[in-house]
Amino acid sequence: MVSSPPRPDARAGGGAARQTLRERMLTALAGDPNGTPDWVRALADGDDTGYFAEDGAAWVVHGGMGTLVAGIRALLVQALHPGALAGVHDWSRYREDPIGRLTGTVRWILCVTYGSTEQAQRETARVGRLHTRVKGEYTAGDGEARGYTADASDLVTWVHLAFADAFLRSHQLWGAPIPGGADAYVAEWATAGKLMRVPAPPTSEAELQAQLDGFLDRGELRRDERVDEVVRFLRTPPFTGAMGIAYRVLFAAAVASLPRRWRAMLGLRRAPWPVVTTTRLVLAISQRALGAGPRAQDFARQRLSRLAQAH
Numbered sequence: 001m002v003s004s005p006p007r008p009d010a011r012a013g014g015g016a017a018r019q020t021l022r023e024r025m026l027t028a029l030a031g032d033p034n035g036t037p038d039w040v041r042a043l044a045d046g047d048d049t050g051y052f053a054e055d056g057a058a059w060v061v062h063g064g065m066g067t068l069v070a071g072i073r074a075l076l077v078q079a080l081h082p083g084a085l086a087g088v089h090d091w092s093r094y095r096e097d098p099i100g101r102l103t104g105t106v107r108w109i110l111c112v113t114y115g116s117t118e119q120a121q122r123e124t125a126r127v128g129r130l131h132t133r134v135k136g137e138y139t140a141g142d143g144e145a146r147g148y149t150a151d152a153s154d155l156v157t158w159v160h161l162a163f164a165d166a167f168l169r170s171h172q173l174w175g176a177p178i179p180g181g182a183d184a185y186v187a188e189w190a191t192a193g194k195l196m197r198v199p200a201p202p203t204s205e206a207e208l209q210a211q212l213d214g215f216l217d218r219g220e221l222r223r224d225e226r227v228d229e230v231v232r233f234l235r236t237p238p239f240t241g242a243m244g245i246a247y248r249v250l251f252a253a254a255v256a257s258l259p260r261r262w263r264a265m266l267g268l269r270r271a272p273w274p275v276v277t278t279t280r281l282v283l284a285i286s287q288r289a290l291g292a293g294p295r296a297q298d299f300a301r302q303r304l305s306r307l308a309q310a311h
Contacts, residue, residue: 021289024243031103035293039107039123043299046116047307051192054304057178057185061167062113063297064175065283071102072234072254074166079230080221080265081158083148086138089226112192114300124195141222153199154220160193160201161212168205169257173276174283181205216261223265231266246282253279 019033026035052058061067079085104127111123131150140146148155168185171178178185182205193201202208215221235251237244255268256275263269 021242022291025290028102029106039111040296040299042119043114043296044302046118046303048116049304050116051120052113052188056188057180058113058188060176060178061171061185062109064171065287066170066174069250069253070167070170072251073170073257074163075234076254076266077162077262078159079227082138082140082222083155084158085226086136086148087134087150090136091134110296114296141219151197156196156198158215160196160198164189164208165212173257174280249278249282
């Protein structure tokens with residue numbers, strides 16, 4: 001539910017069309033054609049190792065190419081909670097500035113995962129300030145009108161669950177083995193949930209699934225015209241050219257990765273072609289296009305190396 005400042009519309013082409021594929025991808029992900037805006041370089045700063053261990057579960061999952069699928073999947077699932085969707089519908093600029101919203105989310109993920117505790121807390125506070133004005137009313141799954149705020153416990157819980165599930169499942173399909181397995185990732189990312197004031201974030205894969213199922217079993221989720229609007233928007237590539245083609249594959253991958261009942265609620269069907277294999281190819285091409293330039297992890301390792309040398 002993060003709002004973002006205006007940014008050139010990627011759908012319009014223009015200057016973006018003259019950028020290389022790598023520059024276009026990095027602009028979409030980091031808001032910078034070199035992939036190293038100030039907040040990425042700041043990962044090298046700080047006086048502690050941060051919340052997550054180097055090359056641990058969170059580092060590996062969030063550094064994998066499966067995150068390109070996970071972001072789409074998370075938005076699809078989050079849309080099923082009418083309260084979370086109301087916040088996005090009423091306050092987010094996702095229609096006018098889809099890339100800005102994407103880079104805002106990526107920034108929070110990378111700062112919390114790879115930054116010092118001070119940077120992670122500062123970034124979380126920045127997101128919190130954006131959320132202070134987010135409030136309104138929505139029609140709940142039982143048909144009753146309810147008020148919402150961005151920090152309501154059920155809404156922050158749902159957003160956390162959808163995020164953790166999307167990144168975990170996408171990595172399981174298209175990523176390397178997770179150190180410590182799925183339970184380690186869920187337990188580690190519970191720390192981020194606590195930063196966002198999730199009252200009881202899950203700490204195991206089974207608990208994650210149980211909490212997700214609970215929202216559905218209690219009738220808190222629903223599909224309506226707003227959900228259909230989000231699905232139509234996400235189905236349409238926010239890019240042109242090769243990135244547009246790749247996005248269509250990533251969207252199909254996000255749909256294919258969903259359990260059947262989630263797909264049914266969203267009104268989506270799995271594509272009739274080998275999605276998993278095709279996605280693996282697209283992710284490999286994307287990784288090659290990004291090249292071997294410095295990544296968030298590299299700046300974080302500079303901080304860890306400096307701290308190790310100081311001791």
